[in-house]
Amino acid sequence: MKEDINSLNGKLSFFENLLYKMGYKSTGQRTEILKEFLLSDTHLSVEQLYEKLRPKDMGLATIYRNIKLFTDVGILKEINIDGNNYYEIICPDEDLLHIHFKCKNCGYIMDIDEDPLIHLITQLNKIIENDYDVQLSSTEIVYYGLCKNCKKNI
Amino acid sequence: MKEDINSLNGKLSFFENLLYKMGYKSTGQRTEILKEFLLSDTHLSVEQLYEKLRPKDMGLATIYRNIKLFTDVGILKEINIDGNNYYEIICPDEDLLHIHFKCKNCGYIMDIDEDPLIHLITQLNKIIENDYDVQLSSTEIVYYGLCKNCKKNI
DNA sequence: CTTGATGCAAAGGATTTGCACAAAT
DNA sequence: ATTTGTGCAAATCCTTTGCATCAAG
16 A cells, blocks of 8 residues: 555654654654644644643643754744644645734634745735745735634624 | 924824724823834833933833734834834824844844835836735835944954 | 732743653664 | 664743833823
């Protein structure tokens, strides 16, 4: 059975291999944390991870340490929404654009991922690179507003 | 001598009047904090404010309390760049779009404020409002990359 | 005067670190 | 066997709060 790079196990071995190449050991805890990100496929807080992994006897410090390691190595990306940190897995074939929406009323946070936007943002980035003489590598956008439900009920 | 709304004193009285109308007292400390923002005209961290205002015997708690008050009232806006909080004054005639750039190499943070961008971002926002059925009220964008100098020297 | 604001120090929450033990190479 | 990783608890950093005092309306 050949492993697709896009399957859970394929992605998992990709990241573990990356860690190995950078001189880090592969441990059960690291695998568990990566699995959580791959299975949930959205941004997670340290608290959310701890809730899921504490039953497996993982310590909070281990979660913090590995999240920091993964972030340094480029496996995870830290995002901050309204003062709280969340982490997202960065899949290698995906671009470096992250858009989130937070409802100011109910607090719901949504990932926004749409192709038409990418074109516009690329235009935007070119303007900035030219006018400010910088080289952009990643973009974080957070929108604040009202979600579908709150829009109607306020 | 008539006070222009755009002069330092004009803006200062605008904000103090706003606070007054919302039932808050005008104090020397609040004026000092507002002045710092109006004079520097860029994002400031609590630490930076404290450095400037400690010599005037202002307590750190006062800075935190007033920054929170100003943020609640809509005078200041909190932005988070790479895990650190900064605050910016929101002038009433300005729109609700904030763009920052941080150099991944030297850490330099720059405010980006350009008209051509606003047009593109407005397009972007309309797409999101339609496709996700939300109502947007403000936008935070942070770009990461290399600044003019680091671009050359890396 | 009355109420709200300040400074200080103590408390809180999130994250990091020191250390002894356990797991991976 | 050696090195790195883990769990626990203590330490640290940033921010908030309680309380006595002070200043504004």
